[in-house]
Amino acid sequence: MSDVPRSLEIDEDIAFQRKEWRFQRIGVAALFLFVLAALLGLTGMGGPLSRGEAGNSNGPLHVEYERFVRRGSSSKVTLHFRGATGATRFWVSAPYLEHVQIDSVIPTPDLESVETHRHIYVIRAGSPDVTVTLNVKHEGMGSLEAEVGLVDGPSVRFSQFSIF
Amino acid sequence: MDTVLRSAAVYIFLLVIFRISGKRSLSQITTFDFILLLIISEATQQALVGNDFSMVNTCVVVASLVMLDITFSWMENRWTTFGRVVGSLPVVVVEYGHLLEDRAKREGVTLPEILTAGRETHGLERLDQFKYAILERHGGISVVPHEKN
Numbered sequence: 001m002s003d004v005p006r007s008l009e010i011d012e013d014i015a016f017q018r019k020e021w022r023f024q025r026i027g028v029a030a031l032f033l034f035v036l037a038a039l040l041g042l043t044g045m046g047g048p049l050s051r052g053e054a055g056n057s058n059g060p061l062h063v064e065y066e067r068f069v070r071r072g073s074s075s076k077v078t079l080h081f082r083g084a085t086g087a088t089r090f091w092v093s094a095p096y097l098e099h100v101q102i103d104s105v106i107p108t109p110d111l112e113s114v115e116t117h118r119h120i121y122v123i124r125a126g127s128p129d130v131t132v133t134l135n136v137k138h139e140g141m142g143s144l145e146a147e148v149g150l151v152d153g154p155s156v157r158f159s160q161f162s163i164f
Numbered sequence: 165m166d167t168v169l170r171s172a173a174v175y176i177f178l179l180v181i182f183r184i185s186g187k188r189s190l191s192q193i194t195t196f197d198f199i200l201l202l203i204i205s206e207a208t209q210q211a212l213v214g215n216d217f218s219m220v221n222t223c224v225v226v227a228s229l230v231m232l233d234i235t236f237s238w239m240e241n242r243w244t245t246f247g248r249v250v251g252s253l254p255v256v257v258v259e260y261g262h263l264l265e266d267r268a269k270r271e272g273v274t275l276p277e278i279l280t281a282g283r284e285t286h287g288l289e290r291l292d293q294f295k296y297a298i299l300e301r302h303g304g305i306s307v308v309p310h311e312k313n
Binding site (some may be wrong): 006008010011012013014016017020021023024027028030031072164 | 173180181183184185186214215248252253254255256259267270296298308
């Protein structure tokens, strides 16, 4: 920059400007990290770090879910039941249902009942291996603790993190 | 309440994004920039309105955004530093016929763009005819030619 005195009346402040350039460089890096986090699934709606599983995949109950979900958006919780005899009777914990709204259960349950701490669903299937998909809309924010289980069998716990 | 918070969040997010992208990002809108703006507005609209397409919700969104804009303008006038943070400052990029390369590079301004501004506004042919070229807050380039002797 020249040392010639300026005739220009201007509110230039190069020290402030340098701070702004630094902010922009940091901002671009932050944007890059944000997009990377979104690609990895940390902002919900899929991605390798968002896929969660609970229970043994060869056991009677195995759950697939999204670790990171978005408030106001829907996600799927897939329940795999193995070796069920007769009707599949499973339950979802009531505290979890206070923070989510179940839009649909596929296949449609033949019976639903409500107990104090859980909601019970009964599905009559022709096969001992049944896959049930819960389409849930998340209404709460923060950590959502969930528990699902078979009425006469094991249960699994998992947690989801709901972001704004 | 949710709508007002959504509007504020989107307003501030867009403000930060456009401050990060710099003064020059959308100052000269190409066809692609125009399409990008349309896509951004469409994506933003979903977040602002959510699932509520009622007239009241639209009114709340518009009122919140305009109110935020008025408040920010008032704050910019009231506190100089806030105005600088939100709206940036002009930067001299050419001084007495010399390109201040470091500044131009950091602001993403090229010599051809500066020369174009000189030709368009004052019919200047060469860089040595420039007294000053200033990258303004809004991203445009103003040119002050050397006085004719």
